Amino acid sequence: xxxxxxxxxxxxxxxxxxxxxxxxxxxxxxxxxxxxxxxxxxxxxxxxxxxxxxxxxxxxxxxxxxxxxxxxxxxxxxxxxxxxxxxxxxxxxxxxxxxxxxxxxxxxxxxxxxxxxxxxxxxxxxxxxxxxxxxxxxxxxxxxxxxxxxxxxxxxxxxxxxxxxxxxxxxxxxxxxxxxxxxxxxxxxxxxxxxxxxxxxxxxxxxxxxxxxxxxxxxxxxxxxxxxxxxxxxxxxxxxxxxxxxxxxxxxxxxxxxxxxxxxxxxxxxxxxxxxxxx
Numbered sequence: 665x666x667x668x669x670x671x672x673x674x675x676x677x678x679x680x681x682x683x684x685x686x687x688x689x690x691x692x693x694x695x696x697x698x699x700x701x702x703x704x705x706x707x708x709x710x711x712x713x714x715x716x717x718x719x720x721x722x723x724x725x726x727x728x729x730x731x732x733x734x735x736x737x738x739x740x741x742x743x744x745x746x747x748x749x750x751x752x753x754x755x756x757x758x759x760x761x762x763x764x765x766x767x768x769x770x771x772x773x774x775x776x777x778x779x780x781x782x783x784x785x786x787x788x789x790x791x792x793x794x795x796x797x798x799x800x801x802x803x804x805x806x807x808x809x810x811x812x813x814x815x816x817x818x819x820x821x822x823x824x825x826x827x828x829x830x831x832x833x834x835x836x837x838x839x840x841x842x843x844x845x846x847x848x849x850x851x852x853x854x855x856x857x858x859x860x861x862x863x864x865x866x867x868x869x870x871x872x873x874x875x876x877x878x879x880x881x882x883x884x885x886x887x888x889x890x891x892x893x894x895x896x897x898x899x900x901x902x903x904x905x906x907x908x909x910x911x912x913x914x915x916x917x918x919x920x921x922x923x924x925x926x927x928x929x930x931x932x933x934x935x936x937x938x939x940x941x942x943x
Contacts, residue, residue, distance in 0.1 A: 666779065666844065666861060667754035670837035672804070672830065673767040673774045675795075676785030681809050681819050682768050685783060685826070688819075692827050693764060698834075701762035703753050705769030714742055750774065764834060778802055779861060781833040783826070785819075792816055804829045840868045848879035848898035888929040907931070 674682045674689075690700045714721045714731075723731045724744055733740045745752070750773060754765045767774065774780040778801045786792045786808050795806070805826055807817040817826055844864040855876045857863045866872035875881060879898045883889075888908035890897040899907070908929045916923040 667751050667765070668841060668845070669754055669758050669763050669765055670781070670834045670841070671750060671754055671765045671767065671774075671779065672781040672783065672833070673770055674783045674785065675769065675771050675775070677787065677791065680785035680787050680791070681807065682785050684809075684819060685785060685807060686766055686768055688823055689783075689827065689830060690766065693830075693834075696831070698764045699762050700764045700766060701757035701760065702766045702768065703757070703770075705767065707769070713740075750777070750780070775799065779837075781830070781837065783807065783830070786812070786816065788812070789816075802833070804833050836868070840864050843867050843874070846874060847877050850879055850898055850900065852878065852900060854878035888931070890931045890933075892933045893935075 672689075674685050676682050686702060690702065693700050714724065720731045720733050720742060724742065730741050730743045733742070750767070750770065757765055767780075774782070775798055781802045781804045782799060783804050784795050784799060784806050786795060786806055788808075788810065789812055792806055792808075792812065805817050806815060807819050807822070807826060809819055811818050817823075819826075840861075841864075844860055847860045847863060849860050851859045855863050855872070855878060857866065857872075860877075863872060863877065867874055879900060882901065883896075883898075886899060886901065886904040888899065888904040888911070890899065890907065908927075911929045911931070912923050912925065912927060915921055
């Protein structure tokens, strides 16, 4: 599973400028028409935004999950989730209309994630050298409150450069996600790449073609097809044949039904009470 919207992470140690960068970037992206959601990682293991003994805490203690607290000015949704993944956070926030997710922290979760753009805040050149060892890819920029020299951007003076680099990453990421949405999403490896994400990146760079996606290429040859709410579900040949034989086996046990065994099966799942299965 992957995030369906661009994800950026602003990383760095305490008092390195992470929150300042997120404030400025959020404001600038909003001016350009983006809907930005942010998520802050809190390192204290026993931290809870809820207060023990409060009404919402009692709701959670009784087993409610999530709990929604509503006032005239805001609505807070409290989920009890152990170590939520970035994909869960991005999909949740996308449901609220966000098309860009910006993270503060989450270093251990995203540093090795090639799909996440990284803005790394450093306080000195030693930290810059340390982070250079760990940053794998998609580093949008290094920045600092201090004037550390290029390539480290000074937050107060080089912000236009930072926003330009960020916009380029977002545009690139949107294009890759669009390509990724057209692929099978099975990570089957039959195209020679480890993941569909890797394949989408190479298509974006012009190093591959969508025709290399094996499940899409053989789609017309499959003996069973499944569509859920209008969206075709990619199937590998073994799975397709397993579904076909299973469905035909069940149907053949019905009275007055004659099955030859070479039929194709199409399953279309619609809304409740509107399921249409065609054999």
